[in-house]
Structure formats: structure tokens, C-alpha cells
Amino acid sequence: MPIHPLNALLSRHLADWQTQPLNLLAPPPDLALDAIQHPQLSCVTTDWRSHCQAQHLGLNSSFFPDALPADLAGINLLFWPKAHQEGFWWLKKMCGFPHATGLIVGENRGGIKAAIKQLSRLDVALEKIDAARHCVLVEIKISESLAGVLAQEGRTQVFTGPDGLQLHALPGTFSQKGMDAGSELLIDALRQAYQPAKTRINTLDLGCGCGLLGAWLMRHWPNRFELTGSDVSGLALASAQQTFAHNQLEGVFLASDIFDQLDHLKGQLDLLISNPPFHTGQATDYDLAQRLILQAPQYLKKDGECWIVANRFLPYAQWLDQAFGHFTKVLETGKFTVYRAQR
Numbered sequence: 001m002p003i004h005p006l007n008a009l010l011s012r013h014l015a016d017w018q019t020q021p022l023n024l025l026a027p028p029p030d031l032a033l034d035a036i037q038h039p040q041l042s043c044v045t046t047d048w049r050s051h052c053q054a055q056h057l058g059l060n061s062s063f064f065p066d067a068l069p070a071d072l073a074g075i076n077l078l079f080w081p082k083a084h085q086e087g088f089w090w091l092k093k094m095c096g097f098p099h100a101t102g103l104i105v106g107e108n109r110g111g112i113k114a115a116i117k118q119l120s121r122l123d124v125a126l127e128k129i130d131a132a133r134h135c136v137l138v139e140i141k142i143s144e145s146l147a148g149v150l151a152q153e154g155r156t157q158v159f160t161g162p163d164g165l166q167l168h169a170l171p172g173t174f175s176q177k178g179m180d181a182g183s184e185l186l187i188d189a190l191r192q193a194y195q196p197a198k199t200r201i202n203t204l205d206l207g208c209g210c211g212l213l214g215a216w217l218m219r220h221w222p223n224r225f226e227l228t229g230s231d232v233s234g235l236a237l238a239s240a241q242q243t244f245a246h247n248q249l250e251g252v253f254l255a256s257d258i259f260d261q262l263d264h265l266k267g268q269l270d271l272l273i274s275n276p277p278f279h280t281g282q283a284t285d286y287d288l289a290q291r292l293i294l295q296a297p298q299y300l301k302k303d304g305e306c307w308i309v310a311n312r313f314l315p316y317a318q319w320l321d322q323a324f325g326h327f328t329k330v331l332e333t334g335k336f337t338v339y340r341a342q343r
């Protein structure tokens with residue numbers, strides 16, 4: 001496997017950082033943590049895969065929305081995320097540790113240069129340390145006043161969804177800029193063609209994001225659904241929890257990479273709904289939706305239903321055929337298709 005460009009850049013500096021604790025904030029899930037040789041390494045992340053990787057290596061790791069460490073002394077190294085507002089959210093967290101050294105690293109294709117420009121416009125003091133392999137490393141002066149400068153950035157967005165739902169989306173969450181047209185189409189399809197047959201419909205919203213799909217089902221057909229929402233992103237899970245709390249709905253929210261933490265739901269589901277993820281970092285990643293669809297029948301009861309929406313260019317039909325042997329297209333637009341398959 002080629003060396004991750006961020007690993008390559010960081011390897012040039014590790015020797016200088018050995019005398020202080022090194023805290024990795026938001027490392028991307030494909031970063032090789034085992035290549036970061038350091039005696040006091042820890043990880044703080046909102047990505048379940050990074051948390052699992054860090055724990056597997058025996059590192060001290062915190063996963064948001066579980067409590068974050070009260071203090072992080074030493075060097076806080078922030079991996080600038082693809083969503084800029086999520087980067088600001090992290091910087092505001094870093095302001096809670098004003099005595100630590102702050103570093104930001106990122107890939108050009110992940111938007112680090114634009115982030116630096118935006119921070120400079122806000123008069124945030126930055127000092128360039130290195131640039132190599134299409135990555136940049138800068139030092140940022142962390143002070144309590146920085147939190148004030150960043151006050152308008154990295155905020156939770158609240159917007160109104162279908163049936164008057166109030167949706168809460170933390171920075172970096174899928175629908176932070178509003179409801180997705182694919183999710184909207186899935187809701188239209190369910191509204192038109194889904195018939196809740198029983199009173200307790202055990203439902204999984206896989207990749208729940210801000211909680212939209214599950215919350216809508218529960219609002220539209222009250223007292224019928226027992227809902228589990230899962231997501232690999234802790235920011236999504238925190239958003240969904242807020243959405244549910246503000247709409248007086250109840251659900252269980254679990255961190256999981258597709259089905260990897262959901263064994264207890266095997267053979268238990270009446271309904272699986274998803275607008276499946278098809279991106280990991282910058283890249284289109286067919287593996288996620290493929291895993292979801294091929295494993296879905298194992299999690300459904302006999303006659304349980306799977307409803308998913310996808311961009312028309314994605315090859316979901318062949319996997320649905322493989323997994324279920326049959327499926328129907330419930331609704332289609334020029335861009336999206338809603339599929340229904342039954343076990």
C-alpha cells in the first residue's frame with residue numbers, strides 16, 4: 001500500500017515532538033496510526049473507524065459524542081476535515097486547551113489551503129511549518145480569544161424538514177446545508193407506497209446523519225416504530241440525538257461501520273431504511289453500499305423490507321438482485337431511484 005501523504009509529511013517532524021504528549025484530533029480513517037511512532041500518543045475523533053483503529057493499537061482514544069478529555073496538554077495536531085465548518089468546530093474545542101501547542105495539517109485536495117485563507121481573513125495567527133506531498137502543516141496560536149473570533153463558525157444548523165420536523169445538524173454532518181434531494185425522494189416514496197402493517201415496527205436507519213429518515217417515519221406514523229439509528233460519524237449521532245430530543249421522539253443511536261456493531265439486530269428488523277453513504281473522504285466508495293445491501297437480508301425478519309435511495313449512476317440494482325433475488329423501483333427522477341426489496 002502506498003504511504004499516506006499525511007503520514008509521509010508527519011514522519012519529517014515526529015523526532016521533534018517526542019518530549020511532549022501528541023494528541024491527534026480528527027485523524028482520517030485511512031491514516032496509518034501505527035506509523036506514528038510516539039511514546040505518548042492519543043486520539044480524539046468523531047469517526048468510529050479511527051477510534052477502533054486507535055483502540056486496536058492500545059492508544060488512549062476518545063470518541064465524540066462520548067465525553068471528550070477535560071484537558072489535552074502537549075501538542076494538539078488537528079487533521080483539517082473536508083467540511084470546513086467541522087474544522088472550525090474542532091478549533092473551538094482546541095480553544096478549551098489554551099496551553100497546548102496547536103498544529104493543523106491537511107491535504108491540498110482536502111481544502112487545507114482554502115482553510116488557511118479563511119483563517120487568515122479572520123486574523124487568526126498561523127505560521128507555516130512545512131509543505132510536502134501536496135500537504136501543509138501550520139502552527140496556530142491557541143488562545144482564549146480565538147474562541148471569540150470563531151464564534152460564528154462551526155455552529156449547529158437547525159432547519160425545518162418534512163411534516164414540520166425540526167432538524168439539527170452539527171458541522172460536518174451530511175445535511176448541514178439542508179435536506180438532501182435523495183432523502184426527500186425516499187420520504188416521498190415511503191409516504192406514497194409504504195404501509196406500516198404492524199404496531200411495533202423494528203426499524204434501522206443506517207447512516208442516519210441528522211436523524212431525518214427515522215424521525216420522519218416516527219412523526220408521520222406515530223407510535224408504530226422502534227427505531228435504531230446508526231452512523232460512523234459521532235457528529236451525525238449527536239445531531240440525530242438532538243433532532244430526536246427536540247421533536248420529542250425516542251430512538252437508540254449507535255456508532256457502527258455499516259453493520260459491524262449491529263450483530264444484536266440480526267434477524268430482528270422489519271424495516272431497514274437508508275440513503276447509503278458512497279464517499280470515504282474524497283473518493284467514491286462503492287464498497288460501503290455494497291456491504292450494506294449484500295448483508296441486509298441477514299438483519300431482516302422474514303418479509304422484512306429494505307428501502308434505499310441512490311443516485312441513478314450507482315450500481316445498486318445488481319447488488320439488490322444478488323442479495324434479495326428481486327426488487328422494485330418505487331420512485332425515480334432524473335437523478336435518483338428509490339428501491340424496495342423484501343426478504
Ligand SMILES: C[S@@+](CC[C@H](N)C(=O)[O-])C[C@H]1O[C@@H](n2cnc3c(N)ncnc32)[C@H](O)[C@@H]1O
Nearest residue numbers: 174183207208209231232233236257258275277
Ligand atoms: C447520504 S448520508 C444520509 C444521511 C441521512 N440518512 C439523511 O438522509 O440525511 C450517508 C450517511 O452515512 C454515514 N456513513 C458514512 N460512512 C459510513 C459507514 N461506513 N457506516 C455507517 N455510516 C456511514 C455518513 O456519516 C452519513 O451520515
